[in-house]
Amino acid sequence: MMIRKLLAATGCIFCLASAAAQESPSSDTLKLDKLLDLSFEDLVNVTVVTPTRNNQKQEQAPATVLVITKDLIKIRGYRNLAEVLNDLPGFLVKDKSDPQFYNPVGLRGISRQDYFTILLDGVRISSPTNEALPILENYPIQLAKQIEVVYGPGSALYGADAMAGVINIITQRPGKEDEITAAAMGGTQGYSNTSLILNKSLKSGLRFCIAGLYSYDAQPDFSKTYPDHFRMDSHETGVFNTTLGPMTPRNGTVERGFEAPVKAYNVYASLAKDGFTMTLLHHYTAVPTSTTLSPDDAVFNRDVFYGHGVTTASAAYTAEAGKVKSVSTLTGSFYEVNPKSNFRNLYGGMEHGYKYSTGSMLKIEEQLIYSFSQTVGLTGGATYEIFQSLPKTPELQYPVSRTGARSGVLLNSVYDGNPAGIEAKFFPLVYTNVGSYLQVQYNPVRKISFTVGGRYDYNSRFGATVNPRIGSVFQPFQKTTIKALYGTAYWAPSPMVTYESFGSFYSTDSGATYRSRHWHLPNPNLKPTTSQTVEVSINQKIGKDLSVTLTGYSTKIKNIIQPVADEGNTNLYGGRFLGWEVDYIEVPMNKSSQHNYGGNLSVNATFTVGRTRFMAYSSLSYLEGEESNLTSAANDVEQPAITPWQYRLGIDGKLKAFYFSARLLQSGRQRMYQFRSQSERKRETTDGYSLVNISAGYTYKSSVTIFMNVQNALNQRYVATLPRDLEWEGSFQNPLRAAIGVRAEF
Template sequence: MKTKAGHAVALGSLTLLVAHGAFAQTRPVDLTQATLEELMNLPIVTASRISERLSDAPARMHVVTEEQIRSRGYRSLTDVLKDLSDFKVDVAGDQDYPVELTVQGLRGANRVLVLLDGIRISSPTNEPLPIVANYPVHSARQIEILYGPASAVYGADASSAIVNIISKGADDPGFSLEASAGQDGLYNQSASYAARVGTSGSLLLAGQFLYDRQPDLSKVYPGDFQGLQGQRTGTFNTIFGPMQAAGAVSPDYDIPLSAHSLQATLRLGGLQLSLFQNESRMSTTPAYTPDNSIYNDAAFNRNSLLMASGSYTRPIGSVTSTSTLTVIRHELDPESGYLNVYSNMKKSYKYAFGSMLKAEEQLIWTPRTGTTVTTGGTVERFFAIPQGADLNAPIESRDRPGTIQDTDITDDFVKLRYVNVGGYAQLQHKMTEHLTATLSARSDYNTRYGGTFKPRLGLVARVAADTTVKVLYGTAYLAPSPYQAYGHFGSFYSTDGGETYASEFWHLPNPDLKPQKKQSVEVNLLQGLGEYVGISASSFYSRVTDRIQESDPDRAGPGLYKGWPVAYIEFPVNEGNDTIYGGTLGLDFVKAVGSDRRVEARAAVTLADGHVSHEDPDVPTGVLPVGGLAPVRWNLSVDLRHGRWVLAPRLSASGRQRLRATETVGGTVARKTLDGYATADVNIRRIDVFKELDLFVLVENLFDARYRNINMRAYSNPEELIGAPQNPRRLTIGFQYELP
């Protein structure tokens, strides 16, 4: 594990970073004094890849400002998304996706693109990559969230939402240092330095390091963990019978997490250079029962990502040209793996790798006032090694595969090399003084799964001075990632000392997996009610086809793998459709009294529901509701400033949570559910305790609620807990020092 000194050296050695010319926006207002109208008209770039006002964007958008990040004490992207009613954030419910997201009724963090100044910093091949404190929220000028499908502009995987972190620039010079410590071994440090370069350039250097020992949930939820008897005795009463742990096992609950990010940004005229690196280490034990997994720090996944990008923007006559070259790679560390019933209660090892080289040319032409044409093309080259079987030992080279656990059978690497070529065009035209239309389309050809074509149409009508209506039609596709199409897992056993092998189960690749498609219609209303109050209302209807599913029991059965008999072989399939609908109603209030007193509040409630087809052969089409969501969610956030004091309480609530498992009630098949929950957080900040030094206290889960998040395999898999237990109340104190 890297030392803190090593981290400091790495931060000091960063030299160059960031973005696309269109993403280098200037702040139009002082956010500590911004009115509601100014907040509703912040400049954004994510919706159309050109600068426009938030209220004019041909998409439903939400912006989290730098001032809100500071006031509310956000230290990770997870914290930000938890406070948005449209996002259902489930923590510790899946080993590969320890932070899972459901947006507008569709579950899957792999459906959400994370960008840094318009450049992708999600996994390049869409392998699992946790969303924790490994993304640079602390150095953001604002975070732009685009809801709904956006493949017409961004290509593959822009299915549910896009989260675009916009970095500080030339208007934010200075040095900032923040450090905090919390209960149960939580330590977070971040620093950033921004400076002007020449007359119009800027340089940003930033880094964040978080370590969290985490609360001992075996004491908080004693009924679930039963004193960790297996770890204390060395004998685990698993779903397959008693098993002995291999080697000594600590009796302690010990599943720490850590994360860091390093960033550098250089903007110099039309030249922009980017460098970003992050890493996260998360336990692979939750949400297994303590009889079927070992809650020790030997079981973890360590993911790292490195992105470098350079772009050059220049005028060519009346056209603005931006040429961008991006390299990105993601690796699951060879020391990663499991320590559970399926690895026979001893450490197994996993590995995955993905990389992308992308060249893009974008042209923007404004032939006349009110009309903008944007067109571009991309060429992407990918290389991937998806996750394979549990291995006996960490691999030492990508040219030397390992052996399947408890055997001498080689688990050959699946090495994929493929290319994607795409082109897109967008016309944004002001048809009348009050009506603007945006038409976009993108076509891609991928050597793995063929061609796709995705259009988008948006109409934005300002029907009155305080009333804006948006009507949107969008499409998207979720590419079958190497993880989904080629990932494989299972095990062999031998009854004759390794002369022969057999297996009960293997999940094997399906190279013919196709993209999952989505079409959505959305209507949005923005209504001002005087100077201080605004209402936003949205409704959506989405249709998902060719759903990517882990398996189809009707197609699974016995077979051979590696030449040995397997009782049950399954593989991923495209099957069935989702129909999802819902909406969000929001109320915003902003009022300043003088220069040092201000109230900013937002309340929102989100409804999302729908049904699926072809999931259960015993259930008629259209009867089974969508699983993996909470149909009702609401949030309330308030930022109060009085002089040098800032108080920011936040409430978040979910109704009953639907799982994937089903039950029959009164002759009707329904999803099993978990109880809903409500949590409260509060951040208290004292500005300028000493010159340029702020102190803050953050209390998470203020009322010490006991609640659970969704783990999709609950009830279906007996080795898992019924719901993933969440952390109790935690107190954190810290300081921030800023030098202009």
């Protein structure tokens, strides 16, 4: 019944577009600015660079690539990259679902944002050593001319970690005229967002841009939104009735109220002249680490947080000589965890357990693009990267000092008999990666093109990898485009995944001896996770204002890393750590494989009704997956933490100076980790949800815009399934929230 209703809604787009196409646009419509004054045929034929690292029309690119333009970002009121991705088919964004990186983002069943790469003008701005980061206002979509989202494996061009896809934020380069854009907004539950962009050109031909954004979100008080689940009695009394028994913090105080704020900002600067560009970006997020636990098991105070910062600097020079184009790039990137970042929950006796981590990359790349003729093009390049990393530390008694040697003391190891505690074990790394790639595009006739390429990488930690790609684009008819794609990718085990450690010791004799119930410890023998993807898509244009796309894909993933017991698997530690006995030691291990398959049916249209110009879209997505243990392929079970059915429906409109947008995400039942029974391979599910977001704005004299934004307009109370097996029933999501703001452009 639900599927029939959703397909009926999709059919309405056909009817509206067909009916509107019969009307001739009025003179008022023709005077509209370019925000929505394009046919869908024009909208899907924009120029993209990410799929091939060379300019190409979107419909000719050998990949499934979606483009979100600057105008769409404005009309839909997107405040951050997560909101953009949440409206795209195949994505699944789960807010408040991880204590470290906050909102796990899945793409076609590959869950977590460190499985895709985020770029700014082709330069990586996600963590250089691939720690998963929150996707919030830290990524500067306010600078975007367009955001290109490429689905599927990207390792043939971009190397490690581009397994699920690549997201490239293309900035608006400064023109000859100076521009200033300033915006500020505020909303319910303590949300605020301010930004400033300054573009200026000098007589010498030098162009520069300076920009920044700061966002603070006090967040809804869940003790009021979900009073049956978030009772704050423990914070009132100071005694926490945890699932491991009553605990009273020995050190530090506990504030009584529910506090779990989120903070994010980014600062950007760029210089450009002729073929030379130089950019600098620093972005930061701080998110609560109490996320996914109950108030009886964690402290919900504002000083309990995890802070990530990334600074990226790059310089590039582009030169052309005849048919050859050369792009030389030097990039440096540094990632650091705020030393005051900490967990405070039942696993550390409700004490502050401080964390720290760093990672850096220096990369040199040379790329050549050679056009033999109109039918044959060649793109190739070579890279050299050197990395340094201090993987995420275990919980520490005190914050790590930034000024001295990196060292620390294990949480809860300080006793009267051992006031110095137990020194923490750190695992600093230095490693390199050498890569080269080559891609050939061949267009024997106008309606057919082929792309063949591959990349070779040698990493000093885990050896060599080779990743080919093959793609063909065929237009049997003028308005029909068929794409057939095959590619492989690999996900490098990051220093955090490989060397992360957490756990604690306890003593019953005031520090003379120690023992532990549990430790998660490093496994330096991990191999890369690899994938193979086959994809076919058919796009059919109907007139100039209506388009239908059907996409199907199948992805097989091997060597997935999961925690396992050390005993009987890796046997690295023999039940002891730092000389003391541990009841249970777990380590990461290449344990399982996974097969994801599914598809998407999308309908897009632009049309005019009276004086109002509309753009509408609808998509129905299906995803299924099985996972199996590498040692027993017969034990295939349903993939957990996915939502098999999703439906999206949206409409954007503009009437003179007024614009509006309404978007629906209908999520089917969500799959959990728990099995229905010991004998079944089927997993438990939890309810789906309907999420409606609305935005609108009014522009005065083409320079000042007043706008509003409503999230979860139906005020749904719902949970998102967690990306790992926990006893907590799910991640509780935000209720209705509203914001209003003003933007001025000069």
